[in-house]
Amino acid sequence: MICPLANVEEVFKTEVGAVYQCSRKNCYWLEFQDTTTSFSVSDFLLFKKRIDSIDIENMLCDSSRSSDFEIVMPFRTERCFLLSVEDILNLREILDGAKFMIEFNGQMKSFLRRGAVFAF
Template sequence: MICPLANFEEIFQTEKGAVYQCSRKNCYWLDFKGSTTAFKVRDFFTFKKRIDSINIEKMLTDPSRSADFEIIMPFRTDSIFVLSVDEVLTLKEILAGAKFMIELNSEIKACLNSKAVLAF
C-alpha cells in the first residue's frame, strides 16, 4: 500500500509498469503486475542486479517445469515475484529505463551545479 502523504515523482513508465521516487521517504516504488513494492535506494539497485542476472536462455532451453518461472523475493519487502520469461524481460526493461533516468538526472544536476559554481 502506498502512503497517502508520500510525494511521488515518476521516474520511468511503460504500459506494463513504472518506477516512482518518493522524496518524503527517500525510496523507490515499483508498480508491476498490479501491485506496488517499496525499495530503499540500495535495495532497488540490488533487486535490479538480481533481475539482470536471470538467465533467459536457460529458462527457454531447459525442458524442466521449474525453469518456466523465476521466483524472486526481494530483500526487506513483503513481495514475492513469480516471473515468466516475458515478465522477466518486461521487468528488465522497466528497471533499465529507471536506472538510466536516475543516472541522467544525477548528471544533469551535476552539470547545473558546476555551472552555478562557475557563475560566481
C-alpha cells in the same frame, strides 16, 4: 498502493509498470503485476542486479516445468515475484529505464551545480 502522504515523481513508465521516486521517504516504488513495492535506494539497485542475473536462455532451453518461472523475493520486502520469461523482460525494461533516468538526472544536476551553460 503508494502511500497517500508520499511525495512521488515518476521516474520511468511502460505499459506494464512504472518506477516512482519518493523524496519524502527517500525510496523507490515499483508498480508491477498489479502491486506496488517499496525499495530503499540500495535495495532497488540490488533488486535490479538480481533481475539482470536471471539466465533467460537457460529458462528457454530447459524443458522441465520448473524452468518456466523464476521466483524472486526482494530483500527487506514482503513481496514475492513469480516471473515468466516475458515478465522478466518487461521488468528489465522498467528497471533499466528507471536506472538510466536516475543516472541522467544525477548528471544533469551535477552540470547545473557547476554552472554549465547549454547552448542550443
